Amino acid sequence: MVQKLVDPEDLRLSPTALTRPEEAFSALLSWADSLSVWAGAVLGLRLEINAERADAGVLAEVSLLRDRRERSRIARRGLVDRRATFAALSSTNPVVRARVDEEGLALSFELPEGASLDRGNLRARVADPGALLELVTHLESLPEDVEVARRPAQGLSADEVRRLAEHPLTIAARVPAERVAAQDGHAEVVATALLHLYKIVAWADDNDGVRPSAKRRDKQAAKEHREASRARRKQEVRPERDAEDGATSTAQPPLDREGDAAAEPHPLRDLRSLRLVSRARVVDIDPSRPVEPGTHVIALGGPFEGKTGVVRELDGKGGARVLFGLLVATVDLKDLSAYARKRVERGAHDGGRERGGARPLLSSSHRRVPRGAS
DSSP states (O other), X not given: OOGGGOOTTTSOOOTHHHHXXXXXXXXXHHHHHHHHHHIIXXXXXXXXXXXXXXXXXXXXXXXXXXXXXXXXXXXXXXSSOHHHHHHSHHHHSOEEEEEEETTEEEEEEEEOXXXXXXXXXXXXXXXXXXXXXXXXXXXXXXXXXXXXXXXXXXXXXXXXXXXXXXXXXXXXXXXXXXXXXXXXXXXXXXXXXXXXXXXXHSOBTTBOOSSOOHHHHHHXXXXXHHHHHHHHHHHHHHHHHHHHHHHHHHHSOOOOHHHHHHHSOOGGXXXXXXXXXXXXXXXXXOTTSOOOTTOEEEEOSSTTXXXXXXXXXXXXXXXXXXXXXXXXXXXXXXXXXXXXXXXBOTTOTTTOOBTTSOOOOOOOSOOOOOTTOO
């Protein structure tokens, strides 16, 4: 799982970190810079490199932790004490540390006691079953030589991880000098796995287990308000619908549609001329007029009953392709009838004047001046 994220050619640690003590610090610093670039590109972490004072017998030591911008942003929100987080970086922030000595390369992820925000975030994660499963799964995918309290990290159970979250945490591994000199990629696998663990544990806007962010609270409040408004509208509409349904059932008993259809012929099919007024339209049906491409028709039956359209073509099988607005459908010719469409003015349902009829001439007070007249 972790190995797929690693490109050994880009993250290779130079063997000069061990073979040439005078170049150990520059080689380790260059390697740490490559790791920070990888963490930003793959994990979205903003890290800076902090050069540590090497103890006796240590050739070089560096650490990766939150950069200054991230620390300032967290301090401005009041989540941590600004003086503490800037005065003692390694003791108030999660750290991925790399140390070179004569025996090889030591790598570790450290969550110190002073990193109160991140420790609280870890405790919140282990309290959530889904987040705990993610953490345990990642620990199981670590290489075999990665240890927690002198135990392989692969063998930790969920209960053990919960107990470890109550105390300062250190997860470490050592890569022998022979493997670093051989450049077999193991050091890079361990380092990137620890950076991935940093991403899981460290507090961030997208990894906030301590308390919901302001945006998350606003979204939740907006969602609850929408649900409450929707529930109120349903309660207001339901009594009105129930009353309408009751009145309809009392005034008009349900009809047997199948029986009525069998007993009575379709009223539109027996009429030679019918005028329908709908949405200020007048439709004159003429069943004697042939249905051909370009004819305006009205559907007398089927799923498009009452719809008007234009015939696009005849399929030669007793049907026609009709354009109903933006929809083209095939309808049986027996369910179609030609019609003549006219327009009526709004509000003219009672004796309204049809367009196309005789229009009265209106006199005008304006006179046309003869051409050439001054």
